[in-house]
Amino acid sequence: MQVPMLDLKAQYAKIKNDVLASIGEVLDSQICIGGPKVAELERQIAAISDCKFAVGVSSGTDALLASLMSFGVGEGDEVITTPFTFFATAGCIARLGGKPVFVDIDAKTYNINPSLIEKAITKKTKAIIPVHLYGQMADMDSIMDIAKKHNLFVIEDAAQSIGSTYKGKKAGSIGTCGCFSFFPSKNLGGIGDGGMVVTNDEKLAAKMKIMRHHGQGSTYYYDFVGGNFRLDPIQAAALLVKLPYLEEWSAARRRNAEYYNKKFAGTSVKTPYINPDCVTIYNQYVIKVPNRDKLIEHLKKNSIGCAIYYPMPLHLQKCFEYLGYKKGDFPESEKAANEVLALPVYPELTDQMKDYVVEAVLEALE
Numbered sequence: 001m002q003v004p005m006l007d008l009k010a011q012y013a014k015i016k017n018d019v020l021a022s023i024g025e026v027l028d029s030q031i032c033i034g035g036p037k038v039a040e041l042e043r044q045i046a047a048i049s050d051c052k053f054a055v056g057v058s059s060g061t062d063a064l065l066a067s068l069m070s071f072g073v074g075e076g077d078e079v080i081t082t083p084f085t086f087f088a089t090a091g092c093i094a095r096l097g098g099k100p101v102f103v104d105i106d107a108k109t110y111n112i113n114p115s116l117i118e119k120a121i122t123k124k125t126k127a128i129i130p131v132h133l134y135g136q137m138a139d140m141d142s143i144m145d146i147a148k149k150h151n152l153f154v155i156e157d158a159a160q161s162i163g164s165t166y167k168g169k170k171a172g173s174i175g176t177c178g179c180f181s182f183f184p185s186k187n188l189g190g191i192g193d194g195g196m197v198v199t200n201d202e203k204l205a206a207k208m209k210i211m212r213h214h215g216q217g218s219t220y221y222y223d224f225v226g227g228n229f230r231l232d233p234i235q236a237a238a239l240l241v242k243l244p245y246l247e248e249w250s251a252a253r254r255r256n257a258e259y260y261n262k263k264f265a266g267t268s269v270k271t272p273y274i275n276p277d278c279v280t281i282y283n284q285y286v287i288k289v290p291n292r293d294k295l296i297e298h299l300k301k302n303s304i305g306c307a308i309y310y311p312m313p314l315h316l317q318k319c320f321e322y323l324g325y326k327k328g329d330f331p332e333s334e335k336a337a338n339e340v341l342a343l344p345v346y347p348e349l350t351d352q353m354k355d356y357v358v359e360a361v362l363e364a365l366e
């Protein structure tokens with residue numbers, strides 16, 4: 001048996017005709033930039049996120065970048081975030097001349113530890129970017145309290161967490177804005193790059209719409225320097241077909257996770273900790289085991305996909321050497337990078353496939 005980390009072909013097989021038809025509408029209309037598909041996707045994503053506004057952009061990365069640009073983050077400004085995330089979270093800050101200021105994670109959830117944030121705040125701090133890692137939201141109440149006290153913007157990096165909740169509130173709806181990614185491997189994945197910014201701030205939404213179009217206020221008159229951050233209507237067409245399945249797919253991921261949890265109970269496999277305040281969408285199902293290398297080798301031998309998100313925390317990356325961090329600065333992030341392993345959790349997994357994965361994991365640990 002083979003169990004890949006993700007099987008997008010299995011998903012596509014069920015929706016192929018609808019996707020092709022929806023893309024065909026874009027092609028027939030020859031509205032190749034913006035247009036009704038993008039507007040409709042924005043309307044629907046705003047609705048499922050309990051946000052008033054949504055602005056389609058070119059990627060999750062550009063959602064973060066355009067948000068930071070809208071808040072005027074630039075040279076010398078500090079933005080607090082976690083070092084245990086995908087590169088883009090901090091990369092966007094650095095690209096604008098800002099300084100990523102890292103704060104260690106909570107060992108259980110892998111999300112930024114709010115009790116360490118205030119110590120990192122200086123006069124130059126402009127914003128906090130909590131990341132909702134693996135599909136589970138960060139401790140937003142504590143983060144928002146700190147942000148309000150110090151008058152900071154909060155950008156939720158919800159690239160891995162569309163549809164997840166914290167105390168019943170949707171990802172993206174709590175901070176100043178939230179950023180989604182439609183990278184194909186996310187729970188709501190496009191057929192290429194895409195992203196979205198959601199917010200309840202009308203002025204911010206209006207600015208973002210100008211921002212994604214070079215800062216153009218009216219035709220060939222520019223209010224500020226923006227970029228080409230537009231969402232492709234072909235992506236919107238595919239995403240509109242997929243969006244109605246999102247809940248169902250995320251529920252299937254949760255069922256798969258529970259299945260694994262039951263089978264791993266009482267073994268040396270450490271299963272994911274889910275904060276009782278949160279409903280996760282399991283973009284990743286991440287375990288910890290005593291001997292990760294041995295397990296990876298055994299899974300490979302048995303044609304089972306697995307992945308490490310992420311093997312090196314950002315403060316130790318070569319490109320961020322200039323920030324002056326060193327090994328040992330963020331012990332929980334460093335520990336997590338050495339211990340975590342994501343197993344296949346995609347919705348189309350069968351019980352037989354899951355059993356095969358469980359069997360292989362337990363074999364390797366014997």
Ligand SMILES: *Cc1c(COP(=O)(O)O)cnc(C)c1O
Nearest residue numbers: 059060061086088159181182183
């Ligand atoms: C995927 C991801 C991004 C970037 O999204 P892209 O659409 O790939 O640009 C940013 N942050 C996190 C946490 C992600 O997982």
